[in-house]
Structure formats: structure tokens, C-alpha cells
Amino acid sequence: MHIVVLIKQVPEIALIKVNEAANEVETPQGPGVVNPFDEYAVEEALRLKERIGGTVSVVTVGDSKAESALRECLALGVDNAYLINDDIFVGSDSQAIGRILAAAITKIGDVDMVIGGKQAVDSDSSQVPAAVAAHLDQPQVLFVKKFDSVENGAVVAHRTTEDGYDVVETALPAVFSVVKEINEPRLPSLKGKMAAKKKQITAWTGADIGIDASAVGTNSRSTTTKVAPPPPRPQGEFIEGDSPEAIVDALFQKLRDDQVI
Ligand SMILES: Cc1cc2nc3c(=O)[nH]c(=O)nc-3n(C[C@H](O)[C@H](O)[C@H](O)COP(=O)(O)OP(=O)(O)OC[C@H]3O[C@@H](n4cnc5c(N)ncnc54)[C@H](O)[C@@H]3O)c2cc1C
Numbered sequence: 635m636h637i638v639v640l641i642k643q644v645p646e647i648a649l650i651k652v653n654e655a656a657n658e659v660e661t662p663q664g665p666g667v668v669n670p671f672d673e674y675a676v677e678e679a680l681r682l683k684e685r686i687g688g689t690v691s692v693v694t695v696g697d698s699k700a701e702s703a704l705r706e707c708l709a710l711g712v713d714n715a716y717l718i719n720d721d722i723f724v725g726s727d728s729q730a731i732g733r734i735l736a737a738a739i740t741k742i743g744d745v746d747m748v749i750g751g752k753q754a755v756d757s758d759s760s761q762v763p764a765a766v767a768a769h770l771d772q773p774q775v776l777f778v779k780k781f782d783s784v785e786n787g788a789v790v791a792h793r794t795t796e797d798g799y800d801v802v803e804t805a806l807p808a809v810f811s812v813v814k815e816i817n818e819p820r821l822p823s824l825k826g827k828m829a830a831k832k833k834q835i836t837a838w839t840g841a842d843i844g845i846d847a848s849a850v851g852t853n854s855r856s857t858t859t860k861v862a863p864p865p866p867r868p869q870g871e872f873i874e875g876d877s878p879e880a881i882v883d884a885l886f887q888k889l890r891d892d893q894v895i
Pocket of ligand 1: 640641642643669671672675693694695696724725726727728729731735749750751752753754755756757758759760761762763854856857858
């Protein structure tokens with residue numbers, strides 16, 4: 635079983651800013667971190683390896699700074715790391731990132747499961763795992779909260795929905811994304827951190843994976859027309875009264891007045 639985990643290096647959440655004037659999510663200087671949702675994907679891949687054996691690799695499309703995110707994963711016990719980096723990738727949209735990742739996975743070869751996070755906390759499109767599946771022409775099972783069974787070339791997974799969850803069975807190879815309910819990620823050991831420093835990271839360019847500039851980078855098919863921060867939350871309101879009953883009555887009256895009930 636070869637599991638490839640898609641990881642993205644993102645800025646720390648507290649440092650993320652929306653620059654409305656420039657129409658972009660600003661990437662602050664300084665070292666980034668592994669996208670928090672991808673930590674759950676790495677953890678799940680490691681648990682599957684512990685359960686059924688195999689190899690876990692991580693792959694990222696990013697610049698040379700993303701090496702530190704890959705080393706964080708190696709410190710947790712991941713076997714191989716791939717950095718896919720090329721100037722022609724700058725400006726890529728989610729579909730282009732999916733195309734690049736799919737080409738890298740094809741070059742890695744004999745991959746049974748691809749697991750990504752539910753979303754990246756900076757760009758937040760939740761599209762990349764689906765795009766990877768489309769470019770690999772493989773089934774996709776997104777927002778998985780539990781892998782029930784992984785055996786005989788098939789997976790039964792519970793995928794989160796608005797109302798509960800679906801139980802989905804798919805043949806492998808397939809692409810998955812996971813939600814944070816799936817596990818509690820481990821922390822790296824000191825020994826793991828030391829070992830990770832010495833591990834080799836495979837670096838590939840577009841040419842190495844057969845990707846030219848025609849459908850990636852500034853030749854991506856989508857354009858961001860507007861980026862804006864979410865509107866501020868309206869102020870809360872305290873409902874006062876002489877007794878709990880009076881407060882409840884006042885609350886219900888307000889809900890009726892506002893046509894909430
Ligand atoms: C027109 C346009 C131009 C853009 N230009 C730039 C730019 O110049 N520079 C820039 O940094 N960004 C740019 N972006 C944003 C960038 O392409 C997105 O960050 C990328 O498409 C991933 O989408 P997302 O962050 O929403 O990931 P999501 O789809 O929300 O991520 C879901 C999961 O996919 C995986 N994943 C996502 N991204 C990667 C990755 N890079 N490597 C490995 N796994 C990944 C992770 O597992 C992640 O949890 C641009 C986007 C658009 C639409």
C-alpha cells in the first residue's frame with residue numbers, strides 16, 4: 635500500500651490577511667506551517683501504514699520554503715517527501731495545482747491512496763483533492779471522517795455530509811480528503827526531528843513531471859475577480875428581565891418578532 639498525502643505550506647492563521655485593494659490573500663514573511671487539515675491527513679496515512687503496512691509519501695507544490703513543511707512530516711515518520719517547484723507554477727489556480735499534483739503522483743507511480751486535507755486555511759477553495767482525482771481519472775471520496783476498512787483493493791469510508799454521514803465504498807486507487815474529526819495528530823519526537831534533518835527530499839520541476847506552462851501559472855483558466863474579508867459579525871444582544879421566566883419570554887418574543895420562529 636502506497637499512500638501519498640497532499641500537503642500545503644500555509645502562513646500561520648493569525649498572520650493571514652486579506653488585501654482587498656490588491657485582490658489577494660496576503661502571504662506574510664517568515665516560515666509557514668503545514669496546513670492544519672493536512673496534519674490530519676498525514677496522521678491518518680501513518681495510522682493506516684501501522685495497521686496494514688506500506689509506505690507514506692508527502693508531496694507539495696510550493697517554493698523552496700515549503701521544504702520545512704515537508705521536513706515536519708518526515709519528522710512524524712513519513713517515508714518520502716517530494717517538492718514540486720517551478721517558476722512556471724506561480725499564479726496557478728486550484729485546477730492547475732491539481733494538474734501538477736496529478737502529474738507528480740503519476741511519476742511517483744503505483745500509488746494506491748491519495749489523501750489531502752478538507753481545505754487549505756489560506757485560499758480555502760476545497761478544490762484541490764477533487765481536481766487531483768479528475769486529472770488522475772480516479773474516484774474521489776471527500777470529507778472523510780473515518781476509514782472503516784481498507785482491504786482487498788477497496789476502501790469503505792464515512793464521509794461527512796450536512797445531515798450526518800454517508801458510507802461509501804470505492805475501489806483503489808482513489809483520492810480522499812479528510813476532516814479534523816478523523817483523528818488526533820501526533821507530535822514529532824526529538825529523534826524523529828533529528829532524523830528528518832538528514833532525509834533526502836526529491837525535488838522536481840515542471841519538466842521532470844511533463845508539465846509545461848500552457849495550462850498552469852498565469853495560463854490557469856480561472857481569474858480571481860474579487861477577494862474580500864468576511865463581513866464583521868453583528869454585535870450580540872443581552873436580554874434582561876426580572877426573572878429567568880421573563881428573560882425566556884422576552885427571548886421568544888424577540889425570535890418571533892425577527893421571524894426566526
Ligand atoms: C487565479 C488564481 C491565481 C492564483 N495565484 C497564486 C499565486 O500566484 N501564488 C499562490 O501561492 N497561490 C495562488 N493562487 C492560489 C493557489 O492556487 C491555491 O492556493 C491553490 O489553488 C490551492 O487551493 P486552496 O489553497 O484553496 O486549496 P484547497 O483546495 O482548499 O486545499 C485542499 C487540500 O488540497 C491539498 N493542497 C492544496 N494546495 C496544495 C499544494 N500547493 N500542494 C499540495 N497539496 C495541496 C491539501 O491537502 C489541502 O488540504 C491562485 C489562485 C487563483 C484562483
